[in-house]
Every structure is written in C-alpha cells, then in structure tokens.
Amino acid sequence: MSGPFTVGEVIRQVLAKKKYQHLDPDLVAFIANSEIKKRASLEETVKATTNKLHQVGWAYFPQQPQYAAHMQELETLPADIHAAESRAFCSRLMQEHSSTRERLPILADFYRTLFEDIRPVNSILDLACGFNPLGLDWMALEKGASYSACDIFQDMTVFLQSFFGHFAIRGKAGTCNLLRQLPQEHAQVALLLKTLPCLEQADKDSARRILSGISADWLLVSFPVHSIGGKEKGMLAHYSQQFEGLTAELGWDHQKFLFASELVYRVKRK
Ligand SMILES: C[S@@+](CC[C@H](N)C(=O)[O-])C[C@H]1O[C@@H](n2cnc3c(N)ncnc32)[C@H](O)[C@@H]1O
Numbered sequence: 655m656s657g658p659f660t661v662g663e664v665i666r667q668v669l670a671k672k673k674y675q676h677l678d679p680d681l682v683a684f685i686a687n688s689e690i691k692k693r694a695s696l697e698e699t700v701k702a703t704t705n706k707l708h709q710v711g712w713a714y715f716p717q718q719p720q721y722a723a724h725m726q727e728l729e730t731l732p733a734d735i736h737a738a739e740s741r742a743f744c745s746r747l748m749q750e751h752s753s754t755r756e757r758l759p760i761l762a763d764f765y766r767t768l769f770e771d772i773r774p775v776n777s778i779l780d781l782a783c784g785f786n787p788l789g790l791d792w793m794a795l796e797k798g799a800s801y802s803a804c805d806i807f808q809d810m811t812v813f814l815q816s817f818f819g820h821f822a823i824r825g826k827a828g829t830c831n832l833l834r835q836l837p838q839e840h841a842q843v844a845l846l847l848k849t850l851p852c853l854e855q856a857d858k859d860s861a862r863r864i865l866s867g868i869s870a871d872w873l874l875v876s877f878p879v880h881s882i883g884g885k886e887k888g889m890l891a892h893y894s895q896q897f898e899g900l901t902a903e904l905g906w907d908h909q910k911f912l913f914a915s916e917l918v919y920r921v922k923r924k
Contacts, residue, residue, distance in 0.1 A: 659696040661686050667700045674707055676809040681831040682707065685856055710852050711806050714752045714784060721813045728820050735791045735821040744788040751785040753848050756878070760913045765793045767911060768920060772843060772872055775799060779841035779870060781832060782806075782849040787814050790823065802839060804830035833857050836867045844870035848878050848916065851893070862900055873921040880915065890917060 664686040668674050674682065686703045693699040724747060731740050748754035748761075757764060769775055774796040780786055783803040790801065801823055803814055811827040818825030830837060832849075833856055846868070853860045865875070877893035894910075897919055901908050911918040 659699070661690050663696060664690060664699045664703060667696070668703050668707070671704065673712065674704060676807050677707060677711065678806045678808070678829040678831050680834055681710075681806050681856075684831060684833055688856070706856060710856055715750065716752065717750065719747075719750050719810070719813075721809050724813060725816055728816060731820065733821060735823070740821070741791055744791065748785050748788050753878075754785040754789065756880075756915045757786075757789070760915060761789055761792045764913060764916070764918075765789070767913075768874055768918060769793065769843075775843055777841040777843070778802065779837060779839065779844040779868070780804070781830075781837070781844060781846050781868070782852070783814070783827075783845075785810075786845065786847060787817065787825070787827070790821075798824060800841075801825040802837065802841065803827045804832075804837060806831065832864055833860055836864065838869070840869040842870065843872045843874060844868045845874050847874065847876045847918075850875065850897075851877065861896075862903075865900065866904060871923055873923060874918055875921065876916050876918040878915065879912075879917060893917060 661683070665679065665682050668682050668686065669677070669679060682703065685706045686699065689702040689706065690699050693702055727743060731737070731743055734740060745758065748758055775793070776796050776798075777800045778793070778795065780801065780803040783805050787801060787803045795801070801818065803811070803825065804827065805811060806829060808829050811829050814827035815825070817823075818827065833853060846864070850861045850864070853864065865873070875897065877889070877897070879890055881887060881889065894917065898908075901919070901921065906921050906923070909920045911920065
C-alpha cells in the first residue's frame with residue numbers, strides 16, 4: 655500500500671544523498687517504483703530503495719573509489735597501456751571493485767581461454783562493466799578495436815571515459831539501467847560478467863529479456879562461484895541449472911568454462 659507521497663519525492667530524497675547522487679536516475683526510479691508498492695511511509699520507501707541500491711551497486715565496493723586522485727594519477731602515466739606503470743595502475747584499481755579483484759588471479763588465463771577461438775576481437779560491449787574495462791590490456795584486442803561499457807555509476811563511467819581517452823582507446827562509457835533498456839549497438843562480443851544474479855535482485859524475471867535483447871555475435875555470460883562473503887552455498891549448481899534451462903528454451907548452443915572463481919558460458923549467436 656502506498657502512502658500520501660509520490661514516487662518523485664522518493665527519487666528526489668534518494669538522489670539528494672551523497673552516496674547515491676551519482677547513480678543512474680532511471681535505476682533509482684525503477685527501484686523506487688517497485689518499493690513504493692510494498693511500503694507505507696516515505697521514510698520506509700526511501701530506506702528500502704537505498705538498501706536495494708546498496709545491494710546492487712555499492713556492495714561491490716569495500717571502499718568508495720577516489721576518482722579525483724585516480725584521474726590525477728592517470729594523467730601522469732605513459733600513453734602506452736602496455737607499459738609496466740599502466741598495467742600496475744590498472745591492477746591496483748581492479749582491486750577496488752570486488753568483482754574484478756576476485757578475477758585478478760585468473761585474468762590473463764580468463765581472456766586467453768575465452769577469446770582463443772574468437773580472435774581477432776574487434777568490438778566489445780561490456781554490460782554492467784564495473785572496473786572490468788581496466789583489464790583491457792589483458793584482453794589483447796585487435797589494434798583499433800572499439801569498447802563500449804556501461805554501469806549505473808556516473809562518476810565511474812566518467813572516470814572510465816578518461817581512461818579510454820588517456821590510452822587512445824576507441825571507447826565509450828556511459829550509465830545504463832539494464833533492467834529498463836539495453837544499449838542498441840551491435841558488438842562482436844558482449845560481456846555480461848557476474849551480473850545476472852545482481853540484476854535479479856531488483857527484477858527476478860530480467861535474465862531472459864536481457865539475454866535475448868543483446869545484439870552480439872558472441873555472448874560471454876558468467877556467474878560467481880562464491881558469494882561476496884566467500885561462501886559457495888551450492889551456487890554453481892543453481893546458476894548452471896538456471897542458465898542452461900534458459901539457453902535450452904532459447905535454442906542456443908553454449909560452451910562452458912569453469913575457472914577457480916567464475917563459471918562462464920560462451921554462446922555463439924551468429
Ligand atoms: C557483480 S558486479 C560485475 C561487474 C563486472 N561485470 C565484472 O564482472 O567485473 C555487478 C555490476 O552490475 C552493476 N549493476 C547493477 N545493477 C545494474 C543495472 N540495473 N544496470 C546496469 N548495471 C548494473 C553494478 O554496479 C556492478 O558493477
């Protein structure tokens with residue numbers, strides 16, 4: 655039951671909070687619209703909305719990234735992304751987002767294995783990217799490849815755009831709410847890494863819609879093997895069953911790759 659307040663007030667109050675000011679307003683509206691149906695007061699609705707936003711976004715950051723300092727440091731780096739200082743910077747920053755931090759020990763093997771028989775890779779669409787674009791040098795894409803990335807934090811995507819600019823990568827970073835709209839562009843490879851379970855926390859029926867709406871020759875969809883807290887909890891069996899059920903329904907073939915921390919499905923669409 656909704657009380658005598660509007661969803662507009664909920665959205666305004668959430669976006670006025672420092673912690674949530676950079677979030678994609680469409681995602682805030684999406685979650686506020688869902689929470690308002692279940693809460694009786696403005697205060698409760700704002701609280702439930704921020705809790706959910708924390709769960710789907712902030713939970714992956716043990717500490718708030720210092721983008722201003724990162725931008726300054728970026729400017730002191732050589733323009734060569736392969737340089738040791740550039741790689742060290744990328745590795746250090748990837749530790750700030752729990753998802754890329756967990757992938758770091760397997761990063762080189764990850765892209766070597768998954769891209770091996772797709773190469774040359776000319777275009778990437780990185781959906782709900784987190785800090786994964788900072789792993790670009792480990793991907794060994796073709797010279798001049800394009801990279802399009804999106805996530806829900808505007809300050810993150812502004813930083814990623816500067817990262818692309820500094821290293822002269824044909825890249826584009828922007829905010830998105832995949833629960834409402836998918837980027838329309840086509841790519842050779844779309845990455846949807848460890849994201850479906852996160853999206854399902856806000857909309858439990860989103861997976862099928864999102865998967866079928868992506869325009870790419872190849873889809874790489876992955877799942878974490880452990881929860882953020884480190885527990886396994888039968889997650890692997892659950893995610894495999896769910897995803898394989900979906901690909902069967904959609905009539906898609908897939909290949910399955912199991913890394914120490916991540917289960918990846920590679921789907922050929924074309
Ligand atoms: C588990 S992390 C994965 C990050 C990255 N794909 C990786 O594997 O390193 C989930 C990401 O989804 C983003 N996210 C959550 N809800 C989203 C939404 N509705 N639209 C787009 N991105 C979303 C979060 O901000 C977070 O960066």
